[in-house]
Amino acid sequence: MIRYLIRRIIWAFALFIVVTLISFVLFFLIPADPAKEACGKACTAPQVARVAHYLGTDRPVYTQYGKFLGRLAPISFSGGFHLKSPNLGRSFVNRRDVNTVVGQAAPETASLVFGGMVLWMLFAIPIGILSALRPRSLLDRASMTGVLIGVSAHPVWIGLILIYVFAYTFHLFPLGGYANFFGGSLTQAGGPIEWAKHLVLPWMTFAFLYTAIYVRMIRSNVMETINEDYVRTARAKGAPESRVMRSHILRNALLPIVTMLGMDVAAALGGAIFTETVFGLNGLGYTSIQSLQQYDSPTVMGIIVFATTAIIVMNLLVDLLYAWVDPRIRLT
Amino acid sequence: MPLLEVKDLKTYFSTDDGIVKAVDGVSFSIEKGQTLGIVGESGSGKSVTCLTIMGLNSKRNTISMGEALFNGEDLLTASASRLRQIRGNDIAMIFQDPMTSLNPVHSIGTQLVEAVRLHRDVTKKQARARALELLKQVGIPRAEQRIDDYPHQFSGGMRQRVMIAMALINDPDLLIADEPTTALDVTTQAQILALIERLQSDYNSAVIMITHDLGVVAEIADDVVVMYAAEVAEQGPVERIFRKPHHPYTWGLMGSLPRLDADVERLVQIQGSPPSLLHPPSGCRFHPRCPYAFDDCPRIDPPLVPVSDDPGHLQACLLDEDTKNREAARLLSGMMATEAS
Numbered sequence: 001m002i003r004y005l006i007r008r009i010i011w012a013f014a015l016f017i018v019v020t021l022i023s024f025v026l027f028f029l030i031p032a033d034p035a036k037e038a039c040g041k042a043c044t045a046p047q048v049a050r051v052a053h054y055l056g057t058d059r060p061v062y063t064q065y066g067k068f069l070g071r072l073a074p075i076s077f078s079g080g081f082h083l084k085s086p087n088l089g090r091s092f093v094n095r096r097d098v099n100t101v102v103g104q105a106a107p108e109t110a111s112l113v114f115g116g117m118v119l120w121m122l123f124a125i126p127i128g129i130l131s132a133l134r135p136r137s138l139l140d141r142a143s144m145t146g147v148l149i150g151v152s153a154h155p156v157w158i159g160l161i162l163i164y165v166f167a168y169t170f171h172l173f174p175l176g177g178y179a180n181f182f183g184g185s186l187t188q189a190g191g192p193i194e195w196a197k198h199l200v201l202p203w204m205t206f207a208f209l210y211t212a213i214y215v216r217m218i219r220s221n222v223m224e225t226i227n228e229d230y231v232r233t234a235r236a237k238g239a240p241e242s243r244v245m246r247s248h249i250l251r252n253a254l255l256p257i258v259t260m261l262g263m264d265v266a267a268a269l270g271g272a273i274f275t276e277t278v279f280g281l282n283g284l285g286y287t288s289i290q291s292l293q294q295y296d297s298p299t300v301m302g303i304i305v306f307a308t309t310a311i312i313v314m315n316l317l318v319d320l321l322y323a324w325v326d327p328r329i330r331l332t
Numbered sequence: 333m334p335l336l337e338v339k340d341l342k343t344y345f346s347t348d349d350g351i352v353k354a355v356d357g358v359s360f361s362i363e364k365g366q367t368l369g370i371v372g373e374s375g376s377g378k379s380v381t382c383l384t385i386m387g388l389n390s391k392r393n394t395i396s397m398g399e400a401l402f403n404g405e406d407l408l409t410a411s412a413s414r415l416r417q418i419r420g421n422d423i424a425m426i427f428q429d430p431m432t433s434l435n436p437v438h439s440i441g442t443q444l445v446e447a448v449r450l451h452r453d454v455t456k457k458q459a460r461a462r463a464l465e466l467l468k469q470v471g472i473p474r475a476e477q478r479i480d481d482y483p484h485q486f487s488g489g490m491r492q493r494v495m496i497a498m499a500l501i502n503d504p505d506l507l508i509a510d511e512p513t514t515a516l517d518v519t520t521q522a523q524i525l526a527l528i529e530r531l532q533s534d535y536n537s538a539v540i541m542i543t544h545d546l547g548v549v550a551e552i553a554d555d556v557v558v559m560y561a562a563e564v565a566e567q568g569p570v571e572r573i574f575r576k577p578h579h580p581y582t583w584g585l586m587g588s589l590p591r592l593d594a595d596v597e598r599l600v601q602i603q604g605s606p607p608s609l610l611h612p613p614s615g616c617r618f619h620p621r622c623p624y625a626f627d628d629c630p631r632i633d634p635p636l637v638p639v640s641d642d643p644g645h646l647q648a649c650l651l652d653e654d655t656k657n658r659e660a661a662r663l664l665s666g667m668m669a670t671e672a673s
Contacts, residue, residue: 229432235388236427237447237498238420247446251437327482328436 004331008319012312019308020301021065027297028061034295038092055092068301088302093294098302101287106306108178109283112275113268115199116206117261123211125254128218129245135223143215150212159205159278166201173201176280206275210264217260221253228252255326262318269314270307333404334361335538336385336506341398341408343377343384352609354380356562357398362555364505367532367539369553369570371546371585375606377562378542379428382508384408386425387415402506421451424499428511430491434483440467440494441479447498466497469534470527489520493527500531507532508540513548525552546585550574558582561607561617564636568645576660578639578647580622583663616650624651624659 035052036043043051052058056067070076071087088098131140167175179198184190189198225231226249234248271285280286284303291299323329343355355377362368370378383389385400385407400407402423407415419425427433435443444463445456452459460479467475470493483491492512499507509528513521529552532539541553549556549570557567558581566579577583584602604621607613613620619629628650639645640653649656 229427229429230435232388233427233433233495233498234435234446236386236419236425238416238418238450239446240416247438248435252435255437326437327439328484 001331008316012316015312016305016308020068020305023301023304024065024068024297025061027295027300028064030295032295033057034092034297037295057092072305088305089298091291091296091299093291093296093299098298101299102284102302102306105282105284105287105303107181108281109269109271109276109285111178111181111195111199112202112206112272112281112283113265116203116210116268116272117265119203120207120210120214121261123207124214124218127211128215129222129250131215131219132222132226140219143219147212147216150208150215153208155205155209155272155274156278158208159201159275162201162204163278174198176278178281202275202279202281205278206268206272214257214260218253218257221256222249225249225253251325255322258322258325259318262314262321266311266314269310271303334401335364335366335403336540337361337399337401338381338385339399339401341381341384341400342396343380343389344395344397345389346393346395347610350610353562353612354609355384358557358559358564359398360555360557360564360567362506362538362540364538365532365536366554367541367552369549369556370540370542370559371544371549371556372559373544373606375609376559377609378559379510381559382425382510382540382542386419386423386508387412388419388425417451420447420499420504421502422504423506423508424502424504425508425510426492426495426499426512429515430488430495431515433495434491436483439480439482440486444479444494444498444501447501451502462501463497466501467494469500469531470494470497472497488516489524492516492520492524496524496527496531500535500537503535504537506538506540508542510542511544512541514544528552558585561612562609563617564646564648565618566645566647566649567636568639568642572642572645575664576639576642576645576657577663578645578656578660579618579649580624580651580659581618583659586663586667616648624655626650 033048033052034057035048035055038055039048039051049058056064068089071089074083074086076082076084086099088102090097091101127139127143131137131143134140163175166172174197177198179188179194180190181192181195182190184194231244231248234244239248269284271283271288273285273289275281276283276286277289284306288300288303290296291303319331323331338361339359341355341358342353345352345354358377358381360368370381372378380389384394384396385402387407387410389396396408398408402418407418410418434440438446441460441463444466445459448454448459448462449456454462464475464479467479472478472490472493478486483494486494492515496512507528512528513524516524525548528539528541531537539552541548543549553570555568556570556573558565558573558579560581565581566573566577573582574586577586581602588601602621603623607617607620613630615628615630615632616622616625616634619625622629632650634648634650636646636648639647
């Protein structure tokens with residue numbers, strides 16, 4: 001177990017280096033000068049050169065990457081060995097601290113993703129099970145049609161329709177924006193109720209596609225498990241159907257879903273770009289699009305670092321969870 | 333009153349291609365403590381017969397007719413909740429493939445305890461003690477340590493022992509064993525059969541042994557039902573069927589028994605393969621594969637009738653008595669001859 005964890009952590013480091021290095025080099029290869037962007041249109045060549053020197057973009061890519069890693073490392077050797085807090089640097093465009101930018105954007109994305117996940121599982125599990133129990137019934141056909149619509153409809157379109165109906169026409173929810181869960185400020189609403197009110201439509205938009213995917217996955221897994229010999233054994237023991245479903249079918253059918261859920265949530269934590277854009281949420285996806293358009297590589301790198309870490313951590317959690325629920329899997 | 337009396341049992345499945353008559357008029361009865369063997373090829377309806385008795389067929393596309401009287405109570409018309417009370421308590425079942433018949437995510441202890449507590453109002457501790465007792469009886473070594481292991485940590489033979497323990501844990505009156513040894517290797521097969529026989533006498537349970545192996549039937553059964561294409565070809569007490577088999581299909585099964593003592597180059601096989609139950613052959617269903625078939629066979633569906641000098645022995649073949657006597661004698665003398673040499 002300890003050895004497994006150590007190996008996983010080493011792998012995580014390697015993965016982290018590869019992902020950030022590739023992103024860094026890609027930025028270097030883009031034929032655009034971030035110094036010019038940051039300086040503005042009126043800048044003369046010497047002024048741009050000074051800005052480039054100030055930002056550090058006039059140095060070779062390995063130096064820049066080394067500096068990036070040095071800022072990110074939690075230890076420092078300059079002025080003697082000591083611990084320090086990891087730093088993502090400052091934005092090229094507006095000199096904001098990237099730690100703060102990510103720190104403000106991450107809760108919005110996390111609220112959207114985790115809330116959306118709860119919503120889509122709340123729908124997908126019962127619909128998936130019922131469709132599996134009565135294949136080709138009216139409910140099954142209806143849900144399969146819904147699945148088709150869900151995987152085909154674009155989130156921007158769904159989001160706009162939801163906004164038009166529930167926010168613009170009926171005034172049930174705000175048109176967009178975000179409210180802090182832990183209380184607001186003079187200029188911004190806050191508190192759990194406002195938070196939820198602002199997120200209901202984004203949750204629905206975000207969950208639409210995933211509900212469709214998960215209904216189909218749960219349906220096929222349950223249909224497969226229902227025909228397993230051990231399910232027949234459970235019935236032969238005299239177990240009631242509810243118990244057969246809970247203890248024998250679902251325990252097995254939902255195992256692969258755990259893995260999928262971990263992957264999907266981790267990937268979405270990097271930013272649910274479409275949903276965030278439609279609802280004006282300053283989440284990681286929206287921020288990364290903004291920063292990309294301005295060649296603001298420190299901010300984009302900050303989001304990449306966050307997303308990579310989220311994926312690595314979620315994957316590790318899923319694997320540990322999997323080993324715990326499935327006795328056949330041993331971590332070695 | 334017999335423990336279980338099955339009368340004219342029919343099980344039809346409706347499929348996209350039409351109605352499949354998987355069991356088409358099967359009758360038999362079994363007394364307490366007795367063993368009934370049901371023999372036949374794959375797809376002859378042996379397993380479906382027993383799944384119908386247990387009420388384990390999928391309800392959506394299955395039609396069952398006839399009667400299955402268990403202690404006088406018809407299982408085919410019993411309510412779902414009544415059937416649940418009977419299943420696992422009065423009638424228990426062992427399945428063919430022990431590798432897939434145990435739930436992989438629960439320890440065997442959990443699965444045994446579940447079987448007890450579904451029918452007995454006992455504490456987990458008492459149920460566990462009972463589970464342990466059964467595991468020892470079926471010969472699981474170091475049962476105390478192994479009770480918390482998971483199915484994948486056991487071999488096939490050991491898993492089948494666990495299945496037997498689970499079936500017998502509530503002391504059932506009837507044990508249905510659906511090819512319990514087919515998936516196991518030969519030495520394990522013999523051990524499992526011996527175990528079932530021993531526990532049967534310990535618990536005085538009746539056993540229905542479904543098999544395609546006449547050797548198994550000869551070893552442990554009192555009565556035998558030979559099934560072919562959803563119908564009974566021949567049935568009766570085992571020693572009489574072995575002394576004078578009346579149906580060419582039974583002859584074929586006996587001829588294809590491997591014998592360690594016989595010096596034969598090849599096993600005799602029954603030509604062809606079992607017919608589709610969607611469109612079974614006309615007349616006698618065995619006629620396309622029967623080397624003795626004559627003009628009447630494709631036209632007349634032979635009724636299951638008692639043998640003239642032996643009313644307990646039923647057979648469904650149109651051949652005249654003389655031919656049957658001659659061929660049965662020839663088959664048996666051949667087997668005797670190899671035995672004598």
